[in-house]
Amino acid sequence: MSGHPATVPPQLSVEPFSGSRAIAAGLVTRRMLNGPAWRHLLHDVYVHTDSYDPDDHRMWCLAVAARLPRNAAIYGLSAAYLWGVDLLPHRKRAVPVYVAVPNKARPDPHPRIRYANLILDLDNDITSLTGMPVTTEVRTAFDLGRSLPRADALVALDAILRRRTCTTAALAAYVDVHPGRRGVRQVRELLTLAEPLSESPMESRLRLLLHDAGLPKPTPQYEIRSPASNGGVRFVARVDLAYPQWKIAIEYEGDHHRARAVFRRDVTRFNALRAAGWLALRFTADDVLRRSGQLVQTVRQAIAERAG
Incomplete structure (x- = not known):
């Protein structure tokens, strides 16, 4: 009080x-x-x-919005955060608010604000979100898709498209009318790989690894069913990625899978997959980020064995 x-x-x-x-x-x-x-x-x-909460990024966005000049807007990672897509580091205390300002603007520097000179269309690129000037979802996706490192950019596109209020078609149309912007080639490429069904950053990174290795495109969030004893079909599991033609399931295992209750459910689940004739490959963050070559070889070998 x-x-x-x-x-x-x-x-x-x-x-x-x-x-x-x-x-x-x-x-x-x-x-x-x-x-x-x-x-x-x-x-x-x-x-x-x-x-006051030094780790509350929304509080800092509101503070910045209170002093923004005309035609400026919160953009990039901060805009994505306000749209409900949290791509910020886990500890947000030192994370600046990303602000786009007109090319001729020279705002006072501040350690809690990171400015970028961008051309924004006041009618099409900026909207008001809970009273703050923020780049639209499409513009936010466009900026992140062209400015972040490639894997991070795909993570961002997947996460924004997962909200369903920004579509692949809308983003593609925006890219088409802004062909000369820096980084637009990366956005075009990643749009062919973006997947609204992807449910986590590591799933996005895992998918990109498989693509870059020249492996077939897996089906995301695939529901596996098998014949039931009564002559019908029964649900077995929904897996992160799948090659249905070879009955190969690929799962990313986050830290929450170490909990005892989750581990027990996983054992039952993977036994059910095996009984249904499926091979389940399970990978961790270390596999995706530090042992990617070994991960790719494991998937490649599994496909070769199943396809043969």
Whole structure:
């Protein structure tokens, strides 16, 4: 509970705000802002001390939005975060807010803000999201797809497309009308590989590894069924990636699979896959990130054995 309830207007108690505007509106005084009830975030931007969280990226986005110049917008990883796609590092305290500003803008530098000079169409590239100027989902996907390292860019595209409010067709159309932008070749390539059904960053990276190795394209989130004793069919499992023609299932195993209850379910599940005639290949983050050559060879060998 705040120790200064009488001095905290409700409209200033939760989100960051412009100090000069609050003073002009008669909500606070400069002396009050300098007191213990408020935290100073950026130049002329404050937040109530009870709402201050240094790891809250949305709080920092709101703080930045309170001082953005015209035609500027939150973009890139920060825009994706606000759209519900969290691609930021797990520990967000040192992560800056990514801001796109017009080419001639020269805003004051700040360690919590990373500026980029970009050409944004005010009508088509910027929208308002909970009161903040943010690049649209399509523009956000376009920027991440062309600026991030290739594997990270595919992770971003998969995650944004998974929301279903930004489609592959819409992004492809945007790319077609912006052919000369830097990095557009990477976006075009990754659009042919992007998969809205991908459910995790490591699944996206695993899929890209298989593609780059020249292996056949697997089917994502494949439901395996087998004949039941009553003459019908029964559901066996849904696997991350599959080669149905060879009955090969490929699974990414995150850390949560180490939990005892999950491990027990996994044992039952993989025994069921084996009984249905499927070969299940299980890989971890170390396999994807550090032993990719061995991973590819394992999949290649499994295909050769099953196809032969």
